[in-house]
Each structure stands twice: as C-alpha cells, then as structure tokens.
Amino acid sequence: DAGVTQSPTHLIKTRGQHVTLRCSPISGHKSVSWYQQVLGQGPQFIFQYYEKEERGRGNFPDRFSARQFPNYSSELNVNALLLGDSALYLCASSPGQGAGSPLHFGNGTRLTVT
Amino acid sequence: GNSVTQMEGPVTLSEEAFLTINCTYTATGYPSLFWYVQYPGEGLQLLLKATKADDKGSNKGFEATYRKETTSFHLEKGSVQVSDSAVYFCALSEVNKFYFGSGTKLNVKP
Numbered sequence: 519d520a521g522v523t524q525s526p527t528h529l530i531k532t533r534g535q536h537v538t539l540r541c542s543p544i545s546g547h548k549s550v551s552w553y554q555q556v557l558g559q560g561p562q563f564i565f566q567y568y569e570k571e572e573r574g575r576g577n578f579p580d581r582f583s584a585r586q587f588p589n590y591s592s593e594l595n596v597n598a599l600l601l602g603d604s605a606l607y608l609c610a611s612s613p614g615q616g617a618g619s620p621l622h623f624g625n626g627t628r629l630t631v632t
Numbered sequence: 633g634n635s636v637t638q639m640e641g642p643v644t645l646s647e648e649a650f651l652t653i654n655c656t657y658t659a660t661g662y663p664s665l666f667w668y669v670q671y672p673g674e675g676l677q678l679l680l681k682a683t684k685a686d687d688k689g690s691n692k693g694f695e696a697t698y699r700k701e702t703t704s705f706h707l708e709k710g711s712v713q714v715s716d717s718a719v720y721f722c723a724l725s726e727v728n729k730f731y732f733g734s735g736t737k738l739n740v741k742p
Contacts, residue, residue, distance in 0.1 A: 522675070551729070553730075558735075559735070560721050560723075560733050560734050560735050561721075561732050562732075563729040563730060574727070574728035576729065608675055610676075615727075615728055616727075618664040618725070619725075620678045620681055621676075621678070621730060622678070623677070624675050625674050625675045626675050
C-alpha cells in the first residue's frame, strides 16, 4: 500500500508570495494533520482535519489555512510568506482521530523562503 | 499545558552498546505516548506506542514503558546497531494533536 505522499518535495519562494502544499493520505485514512518542523526541533502542530472538517488548530497565524477534499486529500496554504516560514512541512494521516491513533507521516515538503 | 522534554543529543555509542534516551512529559489528561524515528531526508516513522499507564511498547528491539508516577517514557535498546543511527522523537497525543520533544540524535559507531 502506498504511504502518505506529499508534493512538491522541495520549494523555493520569495517573501510575500503564496504557497500551496499537497498531501494524499494512506488509503482508508480519514484524518489528515499538518506539522511544521524547523531544523533541529520537533514537529509543531498546525492543523488537523477529519471527515473534511477542521478539528484542531495550532498556534499559527491566520496566514496559514488548510482544507480537506472529499477524497480525503488535503492542501496547506500559506500566504504572505516570511523568512521564518522556512521549514519542513509534514503531512500525516491516521485512520481515526482518537488519542491512541498513531500518525503516519509523509516525507515532507522542504520550503525555503528567500 | 502539554509538553514533552527529552534528553539533548547527540548521543554517540559503539555498536552493541546499551541505549537509553530519557523522555518526560507534562499532560493535562491521560495521553497516549509514542516514540518516532526520523532518518535523514525522510519523514517520521512510528517506532512504538503505549496508550495507558504501565503499558510497554516494543518494536525492533526497542522498548519503552509508560510510567505515570514519574511521567516518563524512556526509550531503551539492549544492543544498538549502526543502522539505528537516526533522530528519535518522543511524543504525546491528546485528542486531536501530537506534542513532540525536540529530538535526540543517535550516532552509532562500528
């Protein structure tokens, strides 16, 4: 079975631009979460979607938004990019949304803002 | 609030040495606990988990026991291999989000 797939793998943007990152979950998984991982740190929670509804949001500004589609794939959008948005963006899927349900991560999108 | 603290690295060991990576947590409720591993250029992979107090998670020779009294979930392996070199993350989960520690890099020398 295919794992979580993310696209693109790498992206270079300029300050002020907008970016869209995409994620396809493992087949049968209905929950998708997004995490930001800055170099040398652990992932930080951005959003969780379950059954196409937002179920959780981390401490990120309104420039960050996301959505989940009927096929359970997801997009993360970031507007007005700042240098500090440079990071590895990880998408994760899980079958459900309970605390004991582990996350299955993709390999991430490396975003560089110049 | 919820948080995870794990020992700083890097940790450098010789092959076949015993490994311990300390992890403690703070939680408002009754979290599930996880260890994830990240190899260079890759996403995080689930290593093991425990969902309630005194549970022991195990996988690939790694073990961790959920200790509620000490709020700890230390990762151990009896004999490490060069292929275990990676960054290890301790995490807790409550409801809809995971909280990760800052990661511990493990280097295993032949």
